[in-house]
Amino acid sequence: MLQLYGKQITSRLLLGTAQYPSPAVLKEAIATSGTEIITVSLRREMTGGRTGDKFWSMIQSLSRHVLPNTAGCHTVKEAVLTAQMARDVFATDWIKLEVIGNHDTLQPDVFALVEAARILTADGFKVFPYMTDDLTVADRLLGAGCEVLMPWCAPIGSAMGPLNIHALRSLRGHFPDVTMIVDAGLGRPSHAAAVMELGFDAILLNTAVAKARDPAAMAGAFAKATEAGYAAYHAGMLEPRDVAVPSTPVIGKAVFT
């Protein structure tokens, strides 16, 4: 079972709540995904508006764990303040920490990320850092108090799938006991299976499900692929070989000449 800061989680798929065609479709996708953790954000409210209340009431009705994010933050100060505001509203010390370093790639500013993670863990937060696949950054984040790491496998929303298998494999190999969730860049269920086959603990998805023609069906497909990849990794996969090896026994084969 997946362990996230002491919480036992059955599903290995975390799902974002943005970009769905409607709240009804979002609810359906959450249901078919089987996810127990959904991500949310904080944004400015309009005067006289109750947009946040409507959304939050719907989310609360689903009885899932909520993982607030700091999406869109570009500095340590912004990210820390957003996390503090999220804790005040959502009443959780979980935070998906994003500190964006580049507008085009949305890759994290890993230096600011480590600093923000240190500040937030000291303040009692349980930080889920959105990071690159860099080993040293992983090491620094663990040193900052993170118990979970969330490496990207490609830029957010790109749907490119794992771009650097070697880096992901290195991360898994160097930190075999750290819970790692691949976050960002997955486009299709085979990508989810591929990263889970490397031994990752879970995946976090949003765009690939929300922008599918049928988000609910795609959420189900990702859930199956994620579980298949996880099971395959733990079943011990056959490594590729350079020569053919017959699967049918050679001994006992009839000789007709």
Next chain:
Amino acid sequence: MRLIVNGEPHEIAAHDLDALLRELEFDGEWLATALNGELVRSHERPLCRLNEGDRVEILTPRQGG
């Protein structure tokens, strides 16, 4: 006094953050607030005095990835 609320200038009569939310009809139950870049928890708002030129952020839950 003149304040900046969610990036927009507002002329308001309220002297504390709790009163400002009522005056501007932010009547949602799930609000997060910050004053000049510092968190103001919900229970602290009545005691949070406002001054000319203060910057107030009022956030609510929204979809996120």
